[in-house]
Amino acid sequence: MFLEGKRALVTGSTSGIGLAIARALAGEGARVVLNGFGDEDEIAKLCEELGATHSGADLTDVAQVGAMMEQAGEIDILVNNAGMQHVAPVEEFPVDKWNLILALNLSAAFHTTRLAVPSMKKKGWGRIINTASAHSKVASPFKGAYNAAKHGLDGFTKTIALELAEHGVTANCISPGYVWTPLVENQIPDTMKARGMTRDEVINDVLLVKQATKKFVQPEEIGALAVFLCRDEMQNVNGANWSIDGGWTAE
Ligand code: NAD
Numbered sequence: 001m002f003l004e005g006k007r008a009l010v011t012g013s014t015s016g017i018g019l020a021i022a023r024a025l026a027g028e029g030a031r032v033v034l035n036g037f038g039d040e041d042e043i044a045k046l047c048e049e050l051g052a053t054h055s056g057a058d059l060t061d062v063a064q065v066g067a068m069m070e071q072a073g074e075i076d077i078l079v080n081n082a083g084m085q086h087v088a089p090v091e092e093f094p095v096d097k098w099n100l101i102l103a104l105n106l107s108a109a110f111h112t113t114r115l116a117v118p119s120m121k122k123k124g125w126g127r128i129i130n131t132a133s134a135h136s137k138v139a140s141p142f143k144g145a146y147n148a149a150k151h152g153l154d155g156f157t158k159t160i161a162l163e164l165a166e167h168g169v170t171a172n173c174i175s176p177g178y179v180w181t182p183l184v185e186n187q188i189p190d191t192m193k194a195r196g197m198t199r200d201e202v203i204n205d206v207l208l209v210k211q212a213t214k215k216f217v218q219p220e221e222i223g224a225l226a227v228f229l230c231r232d233e234m235q236n237v238n239g240a241n242w243s244i245d246g247g248w249t250a251e
Helices: 018-028 040-050 062-072 095-123 144-167 188-195 197-205 217-230
Strands: 007-010 033-034 054-057 077-080 126-131 169-176 240-243
Touching: 007 018, 007 062, 018 033, 018 040, 018 054, 018 077, 018 126, 018 169, 018 217, 018 240, 033 040, 033 197, 040 054, 054 062, 054 240, 062 240, 077 095, 095 126, 144 169, 169 217, 217 240
Parallel strands: 007 033, 007 077, 033 054, 077 126, 126 169, 169 240
Antiparallel strands: none
16 A cells, blocks of 8 residues: 555546546555535445545636635645536537536646645655646547647646656646546537437547557556656656557557
8 A cells, every 4th residue: 555645636537547547546555636516415425435535626716726725735646537528519619518517627737736836846755647638649520629628738747757856746637538437428418419320439439549458548547657657667657648448549
């Protein structure tokens, strides 16, 4: 349990990838702060299971990010994972969706980072792990806001990796391909509409077409990679963008 004594905040961890990362970190002894929306009873059960606390802060609101960070206390492992998607042609892309996606998938990571970094620097140890996406490296049509935010998150991660390197703090991206979570399931109807496809065609000819494995990535695989990046032996793995996409971006 090499993370005993460390405190981890995982944003967007009431579901999907974030929950798997939170479980994996807690499994190595980290005290975890969960964040995200959902059914109160379900979240209470998760907190009990993981020995975690929970913040329901809406990370598109800067004041709520500040309150969450205050409540969380000194964070050793910061996982910026909360994200959302919207699929639409650029000329029809709703302006409010653009603003929300940029706020959640990109700006929230800046706000948590600027508030977490002072105590990491003071302790001389920290890990910042940002859930980016294959869409931080390559694009797909109809995902303008998401692709822009994820490419931006990669750039931000490299910048803080350089700034914090001498303080024992590393910053890396994890970039999954398609993982079967509510975020993916919810984009199927709009993708069917934007591309004029059936549900099965979207799954096989859009989602899995580039993943050489022809399989969805499992959330637990991403949890395992996040734990690996927290090891002391990984202290020189900094500013990297780790693909976990079944070979998609190798092509
Ligand atoms: P998900 O929808 O299962 O989970 C999203 C989490 O974010 C939930 O806990 C939700 O409550 C929380 N959340 C949503 N809006 C929020 C807000 N305004 N404030 C705070 N929390 C909020 O999604 P997921 O697939 O697990 O995605 C997690 C991350 O992984 C995202 O950044 C996503 O872009 C990225 N990602 C997902 C995939 C995939 O295929 N699922 C692929 C690549 C990258």
